Amino acid sequence: MGADVVETRLIDGKAIAAELRAGIGRDVAGLAAQGLKPGLAVVLVGEDPASQVYVRNKAAQTLEAGMASFEHKLPATTAEAELLALVAALNADPAVHGILVQLPLPGAIDATKVLAAIDPAKDVDGFHVMNAGRLAVGLEALVPCTPLGCILLLKRVLGSLAGMKAVVVGRSNIVGKPAAQLLLREDCTVTIAHSRTRDLAGECRMADILIAAVGRPEMVRGDWIKPGATVIDVGINRVAKPDGKTRLVGDVAFAEAQGIAGHITPVPGGVGPMTIACLLQNTLTAARRQARL
Numbered sequence: 001m002g003a004d005v006v007e008t009r010l011i012d013g014k015a016i017a018a019e020l021r022a023g024i025g026r027d028v029a030g031l032a033a034q035g036l037k038p039g040l041a042v043v044l045v046g047e048d049p050a051s052q053v054y055v056r057n058k059a060a061q062t063l064e065a066g067m068a069s070f071e072h073k074l075p076a077t078t079a080e081a082e083l084l085a086l087v088a089a090l091n092a093d094p095a096v097h098g099i100l101v102q103l104p105l106p107g108a109i110d111a112t113k114v115l116a117a118i119d120p121a122k123d124v125d126g127f128h129v130m131n132a133g134r135l136a137v138g139l140e141a142l143v144p145c146t147p148l149g150c151i152l153l154l155k156r157v158l159g160s161l162a163g164m165k166a167v168v169v170g171r172s173n174i175v176g177k178p179a180a181q182l183l184l185r186e187d188c189t190v191t192i193a194h195s196r197t198r199d200l201a202g203e204c205r206m207a208d209i210l211i212a213a214v215g216r217p218e219m220v221r222g223d224w225i226k227p228g229a230t231v232i233d234v235g236i237n238r239v240a241k242p243d244g245k246t247r248l249v250g251d252v253a254f255a256e257a258q259g260i261a262g263h264i265t266p267v268p269g270g271v272g273p274m275t276i277a278c279l280l281q282n283t284l285t286a287a288r289r290q291a292r293l
C-alpha cells in the first residue's frame with residue numbers, strides 16, 4: 001500500500017444532529033419559564049414526494065424539541081396571491097417566529113417574490129436578500145440551514161478551519177454561495193466551482209475541505225480527493241436499484257473515497273439531519289430576538 005492510504009472516518013451527522021436537538025430542547029424548556037414557546041411554520045405547495053418526507057421530519061422534530069409546529073399544505077394549483085396572503089398572515093402572527101416555504105415552488109409561482117415577502121426576522125431559511133446581504137457583509141444574520149450544518153460538522157472534525165483551502169462545488173443561493181461565505185468567515189481560502197469550471201477534478205484535488213453540492217449522483221470521484229481531505233457531501237439523489245426500488249446517494253462516489261478522504265459524511269445520515277437541527281436552532285434564535293431575550 002502507498003504512503004497516501006489513510007483510514008477514512010465517517011462523520012456521523014445523524015448523531016451530531018441528535019445532540020444538537022437535545023441541547024435546543026433544553027433551551028426551549030428554559031424559555032417556557034419566561035412564557036416563550038418558539039413556533040415554526042412550514043408551507044408546502046404541491047405534492048413533491050421528497051418535500052413531503054422533509055416536511056414530515058421537520059414537523060416531528062420541531063414538536064420533539066418542545067416548539068410549536070404549524071403546517072400549511074396548499075394544492076399545486078394555488079395562486080401566487082394566495083400564497084403571498086398566507087405569508088403576510090404568518091408574518092403578523094405572534095405565535096410564529098420562523099417561516100419556511102418549501103422549495104421548489106410550482107412553476108406558476110415566482111419564488112423570488114415569495115421569499116422577499118417573508119419578514120427577514122422570521123426567515124429561518126436565511127434566503128431573504130436582507131439575510132444573504134447581511135451574511136455577505138459580516139453582520140448578524142439568519143444563516144441558511146444546510147451550509148450552517150456543514151460548517152458545524154467541519155468544526156467538529158477540524159477545530160479551527162483557518163488557513164485551509166476549501167473548494168465548494170455548486171453556486172446555488174441556498175447551498176453553494178452561503179457555504180462559501182461561511183467558509184470565508186472561518187478564514188478559509190475559498191474556491192467556488194460550478195458547471196463552467198475548467199478542470200473541476202484538478203480544483204477539487206487541491207482542497208483540504210471539499211463540499212459537494214451539485215445534485216449529480218456520485219459525480220465527485222475518488223481520485224478528485226486530496227489524500228486526508230475532509231469531504232462534506234450535500235447531495236441527495238434518489239437513484240434506481242436493479243430491483244426497481246430506489247436508494248439515496250450523494251454527489252460523491254462514497255466507496256471510492258474510502259482510503260483517500262480523511263473524513264467524509266455519509267448519505268443519508270450526514271448533512272440532511274444537520275439541516276433540520278439548524279432549522280430548529282434558527283427558529284430558537286429568531287424567537288429569542290423577537291422576544292428581545
Ligand SMILES: NC(=O)C1=CN([C@@H]2O[C@H](COP(=O)(O)OP(=O)(O)OC[C@H]3O[C@@H](n4cnc5c(N)ncnc54)[C@H](OP(=O)(O)O)[C@@H]3O)[C@@H](O)[C@H]2O)C=CC1
Nearest residue numbers: 146170171172175194195213214215234235236271272275
Ligand atoms: N442535505 C440537505 O439538507 C440538502 C441537500 N440538497 C441537495 O444538494 C444538491 C444541490 O442542491 P442545490 O444547490 O439546491 O442545487 P442547484 O441545482 O440549485 O445547484 C447545483 C449547482 O451545481 C452546479 N453543477 C451542476 N452540474 C455540474 C457539473 N457537471 N459540474 C460542476 N458543477 C455543476 C451548478 O452549476 P451552474 O450554476 O453553473 O449551473 C449549480 O451551481 C442536490 O442534490 C440537493 O438535493 C439541497 C438542499 C439541502
Ligand SMILES: Nc1nc(=O)c2c([nH]1)NC[C@@H]1CN(c3ccc(C(=O)N[C@@H](CCC(=O)O)C(=O)O)cc3)C=[N+]21
Nearest residue numbers: 053054100101102103104125236268269270272273275
Ligand atoms: N425552503 C427550503 N428549505 C430547505 O432547507 C429545503 C427546501 N426548501 N427544499 C428541499 C431541500 C432539501 N432539504 C433536506 C432536508 C432534510 C433532509 C434529510 O433529513 N435527509 C435525511 C433523510 C433523507 C431521506 O431518507 O429521504 C438524510 O440525509 O439522512 C434532506 C434534505 C431541505 N431543503
